[in-house]
Amino acid sequence: MSSLEGGSLTVQCRYSPVWETHVKWWCRGASWAGCQFVVKTTESEKEVKKDRVSIRDNRKNRTITVTMEKLRLNDADTYWCGIEKFGADLGVQVKVTIDPAPVSLEETSGSPAVTSPGSSSGSVFLEASIILPLISAVLILLLMVASLVVWRMVKQQKKGASAPGGRYLLYKLEPAAG
Known part of the structure; x- marks a missing residue:
């Protein structure tokens, strides 16, 4: 999965009916055994948000939805979408890449200035x-x-x-x- 710096990214993970009542989670780290939990569900349909990351478990569709907002370049990493269960948890690896946001030049008082991509000040993108x-x-x-x-x-x-x-x-x- 990839997105632009400053944007958002939504990941959906599907699971079988057997796991509907289990806690779902999102963790970060290249190693399955050593990944750090970012956010976990508390109950069905309730969105749980921690900092810039949220998770929601839709039991009707059997879908875990994770959203990462206001992305930074250092958010790029390996993540895991998982289900807590007795014994070893279940999970699937998700590689996240973040591309730098495009930069634009804007003329202000005769000197160029850097503006953000969402700026509506008539900037010219050198794309x-x-x-x-x-x-x-x-x-x-x-x-x-x-x-x-x-x-x-x-x-x-x-x-x-x-x-x-x-x-x-x-x-x-x-x-x-x-």
């Missing part, structure tokens, strides 16, 4: 959606100019080839005797 079409247009223009040059060269060669013998005829002009 691929602007740069790629511009580069494509320049390349197409260069291709058209190159094609025109090649076309003219071929046309001149054909013109020269149409003379008798396929070569240019040279005439020597001498003064008339008199």
Whole structure:
């Protein structure tokens, strides 16, 4: 699963009917045995929230829903969606990646300033959606100019080839005797 820095991420984990009444949890850490619990359910349908993470157990649909909000780059890690049971718990691994938020430049009093992606102050994003079409247009223009040059060269060669013998005829002009 992946999301942008500052955004949110929702993970849904399904389980079989046998586990409906069991406590559900979300923990963090690459190792199953050593992961740290982030949040656990207390009862069905009740959302439990801890800091920027919430968990909800929908027993009708048999779905655990975990939401992580206001994501930070250091939230990227291995997480586990699990069910508490007698003996070893059940769980499934979820890899979470967080991509940096795009940065925009805004002109304020003649000096550039960095603004957040959600800003509505008319900032200009230097994204691929602007740069790629511009580069494509320049390349197409260069291709058209190159094609025109090649076309003219071929046309001149054909013109020269149409003379008798396929070569240019040279005439020597001498003064008339008199």
